[in-house]
Amino acid sequence: xxxxxxxxxxxxxxxxxxxxxxxxxxxxxxxxxxxxxxxxxxxxxxxxxxxxxxxxxxxxxxxxxxxxxxxxxxxxxxxxxxxxxxxxxxxxxxxxxxxxxxxxxxxxxxxxxxxxxxxxxxxxxxxxxxxxxxxxxxxxxxxxxxxxxxxxxxxxxxxxxxxxxxxxxxxxxxxxxxxxxxxxxxxxxxxxxxxxxxxxxxxxxxxxxxxxxxxxxxxxxxxxxxxxxxxxxxxxxxxxxxxxxxxxxxxxxxxxxxxxxxxxxxxxxxxxxxxxxxxxxxxxxxxxxxxxx
Amino acid sequence: xxxxxxxxxxxxxxxxxxxxxxxxxxxxxxxxxxxxxxxxxxxxxxxxxxxxxxxxxxxxxxxxxxxxxxxxxxxxxxxxxxxxxxxxxxxxxxxxxxxxxxxxxxxxxxxxxxxxxxxxxxxxxxxxxxxxxxxxxxxxxxxxxxxxxxxxxxxxxxxxxxxxxxxxxxxxxxxxxxxxxxxxxxxxxxxxxxxxxxxxxxxxxxxxxxxxxxxxxxxxxxxxxxxxxxxxxxx
Numbered sequence: 001x002x003x004x005x006x007x008x009x010x011x012x013x014x015x016x017x018x019x020x021x022x023x024x025x026x027x028x029x030x031x032x033x034x035x036x037x038x039x040x041x042x043x044x045x046x047x048x049x050x051x052x053x054x055x056x057x058x059x060x061x062x063x064x065x066x067x068x069x070x071x072x073x074x075x076x077x078x079x080x081x082x083x084x085x086x087x088x089x090x091x092x093x094x095x096x097x098x099x100x101x102x103x104x105x106x107x108x109x110x111x112x113x114x115x116x117x118x119x120x121x122x123x124x125x126x127x128x129x130x131x132x133x134x135x136x137x138x139x140x141x142x143x144x145x146x147x148x149x150x151x152x153x154x155x156x157x158x159x160x161x162x163x164x165x166x167x168x169x170x171x172x173x174x175x176x177x178x179x180x181x182x183x184x185x186x187x188x189x190x191x192x193x194x195x196x197x198x199x200x201x202x203x204x205x206x207x208x209x210x211x212x213x214x215x216x217x218x219x220x221x222x223x224x225x226x227x228x229x230x231x232x233x234x235x236x237x238x239x240x241x242x243x244x245x246x247x248x249x250x251x252x253x254x255x256x257x258x259x260x261x262x263x264x265x266x267x268x269x270x271x272x273x274x275x276x277x278x279x280x281x282x283x284x285x286x287x288x289x290x291x292x293x
Numbered sequence: 294x295x296x297x298x299x300x301x302x303x304x305x306x307x308x309x310x311x312x313x314x315x316x317x318x319x320x321x322x323x324x325x326x327x328x329x330x331x332x333x334x335x336x337x338x339x340x341x342x343x344x345x346x347x348x349x350x351x352x353x354x355x356x357x358x359x360x361x362x363x364x365x366x367x368x369x370x371x372x373x374x375x376x377x378x379x380x381x382x383x384x385x386x387x388x389x390x391x392x393x394x395x396x397x398x399x400x401x402x403x404x405x406x407x408x409x410x411x412x413x414x415x416x417x418x419x420x421x422x423x424x425x426x427x428x429x430x431x432x433x434x435x436x437x438x439x440x441x442x443x444x445x446x447x448x449x450x451x452x453x454x455x456x457x458x459x460x461x462x463x464x465x466x467x468x469x470x471x472x473x474x475x476x477x478x479x480x481x482x483x484x485x486x487x488x489x490x491x492x493x494x495x496x497x498x499x500x501x502x503x504x505x506x507x508x509x510x511x512x513x514x515x516x517x518x519x520x521x522x523x524x525x526x527x528x
Contacts, residue, residue, distance in 0.1 A: 170387070170391060170394065170395050171395065173384070173386060173387060173391075174384045174387060174395050177384050177385065177386055177387075178382055178384065180346055180366070181378065181382045181384070182395070183346075183365070183366040183367045183370075184344060184346065184366055184367075184370060184376045184378070184382075185367075185370065185376075185395060185396045185398075185437065186367050186370035186371045186398050186441075187367055187395075188365075188367045188368075189367070
């Protein structure tokens, strides 16, 4: 029983990170039709900026995580907004060129991070209370798992409220359905594009910070490995659906953990791909397609 | 009489197809001008090109005296242009109230007018637009355009697919709207055209082939048949 509890909470923690990456990815594609392969780079940049700013701030691990995390998230948002304004905006309506640019950017940003800070993993500041465990039904669960799950839950509630109760949220939800008609109502949908890109960058950077806590290190390949599963989550959840992404992220995180333990190590990834294939066969548009709520 | 909309030598290519081949016409301010023609002659493309929803290859568009040829869609609309698209294009995941709120462009939204014309929308404010009937969705689409004090409405086939009773309601709403603003109306139903339109512009194969008073054209069944391929008096 204790093993099952530990696997479940660890799976939820992993799912939380997938959700943070997938929600931005999903909104960006749903609203703008941009398949953003550079999203993984936002994760890496956010994680490295958090580590670097934390080192500059000094102090205890808690202070470094807090200061570095906040600035890393802000940095992720800024980088994403600049990418949208400088590289994506001139290419609207040219999806092939957009994909090529985001793929190139992913490679370039990854190389830049590696060029500045090296290829070796960096130790991430993790406060001792996060490393400590809490016993639940006999399972000793590391406390950082609760932080990751809590952060994703807050983001889910915040995003839902943002989309439901704000003017920008209304524009984004409508734009996911039909952005030409949003323009035809006199709304400059380009501003919504930039906001969604920045929001996606901030959430990706938050995932980068939390992945630093989860693994206790940051490395240049972090973004790429998370992005692959985030793409799977987005496809399963339905492009443009935050709720769909949340459900799919939890499913992917749990299945990965259960399969790795109960089948054999390494089968978790295979199980996730099988789930993807099953969803594509039964419900090709995902669980909750094209409605941002 | 001043001009609400002036289209001059407008060309539009969609893929390999040269859809509009030098369309030119003026819409006088006030009342309804109907844009007529057989299926596929470029009526909807003309409306969409005025708004910048399809790229214009050549020509100019002037709305209420402003050259909007190089403006993006939202900027054209913000000059005081309302749009009721052919397929309604309501946001199905949003409620009726959210569809209307999204259309608000300033603090002077005319909810009283909209609810006077379509009282049903008040009752269904909390209902998702995707669950409405076709007629109710058309009410939302027209209401969105009437919510702001637009000086020109581009209305594309508002009665398409509607039951006869609803066609009458939509025609009445257009008549009321025409008291407040200028309307360029694409419409296949000649009874509706006869009821609401003052002028007509007829397109054929991407070109304007006739302009003039609506009643003059509709009074000549042979001319109607030649231009539109239908008998006058509606269908």
